[in-house]
Amino acid sequence: MCTIVFAIGQSRHFPLVVAANRDEFFHRPTAAMDWWQADTGQNILAGRDLESGGTWLAVSQEGMVAAVTNVREGSAEAGRCSRGELPLKALSQPCQNLKEMLGSEAGRYSGFNLISLSTSGGWYYSNRDAHPGRQIFKGIYGLSNHLLQTPWPKLLRLRNNIGRHIDQAGTDSSELHNQLAPLLQDTTPAPDNQLPDTGVGIETERFLSSLFIAGDHYGTRATTIVTVSEQGEIRVTEQSWGPNARKQEQRQFCWQR
Template sequence: MPATSAHASKEFRSPMCLIAFAIGQNPRFPLVVAANRDEFFRRPTAAMDWWQADSGQHLLAGRDLASGGTWLAISANGQVAAVTNVREGSPETGRSSRGELPVRALAEPASVLGAALNSEPDRYAGFNLVSLTERGGWYYSNRDAHPGRQLFRGSFGLSNHLLQTPWPKLLRLRKAFATVVEAASHRTEDLHNQLLPLLQDTSPAPDAMLPDTGVGIETERFLSSPFIVGSDYGTRATTIVTLDAQGEARVTEQSWGPNAQPLEKRQFSWQR
């Protein structure tokens, strides 16, 4: 096992993720989302599938079998919600699992959810939450000085700090992602196939460009590539979601094992 992988696994306890999304950047595909979920391989997880939340809503999502909930979910009408943690040097736990948040975002209006989160700022450990449709989106972080922002047209990136924080891996993915989305033709399958390799980029960032989030330089290096390769911890799922102008929702998810071993690939499509 690489030394960085062993060192990193001792330095932090919560999952990392990377998300790029585009709203209104291609008339054929008004919403495109591309995401990596990074986690310990020992953490029990169910692959993406349809399931019913406690609210009664049917959603498409993977499931965290340790504490419940999910990191990214899609509703039958094509709304997408995803959560990332905020990387902080000292471990922190909240009273509730952050995996509840995407499920709540699909069930509750943003104004209602935002008010509830404002009233209990410490209920969850540090998080970023996005809720997206082809018309726009909503972003909330309990580490933001002014939480709760409406999102409109544009290409965005989110990792383990606030939205659009210019970490090297976020900048690299967002730039390549935006170029592919803007140039996409009418074949949804082609777009998915073009986006998947962007999320498999294992290029580390130069030390001079690394953020200092309190986890140490070796761990910063280990976490600096868009796709993380390790034996204990690494990228476990790569997910692409597209909504097209004709009402089709399509989802591709590639699962990964230790040391980037490709596992199951699942694809879903339906008419909204």
């Protein structure tokens, strides 16, 4: 499970802002965010899933961002391929080519949402969307484990809060990262009457309804913020978390494209 809010063209100083939480089982082997060469030959900045390969969020040297979330389904069948390869494909090939590949084999992957973002726009594809493959234009968007802009309470709250900070942002990217990070640590659960019914049962719906999930075996494992400035500065901050919200390593990267 993951939550992502991203803003395109909402600040004259930062035309692209991405803020995300990655939720996963703590026993799943993972390498922290770093530079590595994908099978596509492209150098990317990303964490690595050491169990199935690939990643959940990747940043290119040019400042493009691609990320994937799963679609929460109570009785989903496993796909033949790992969804973690999708962000790598999104950064290495044209959207139309990827759309054709994804449309040709519906059962290749379990349910997913894929976004590919730049400072000028983006692209969204879900194999659970009735009309998959949409261009994304200027705006602020929320994505979790259903379709883009599904109004889950945690998404609405985060999108509104991040929007206010972006509106007021100055030119200091480090300051903006410091302002956004606490917003991603919100543990407020949704009221029962606002919970979705995704087939996992009421107790699990409650547990997953907060933006930041603090659990023994499953929870938020990484908080990631990416900004691309109008001058071409790319800044990435990732905070890793252990069980029960135990703070672990923080990594920061900053370069000029």
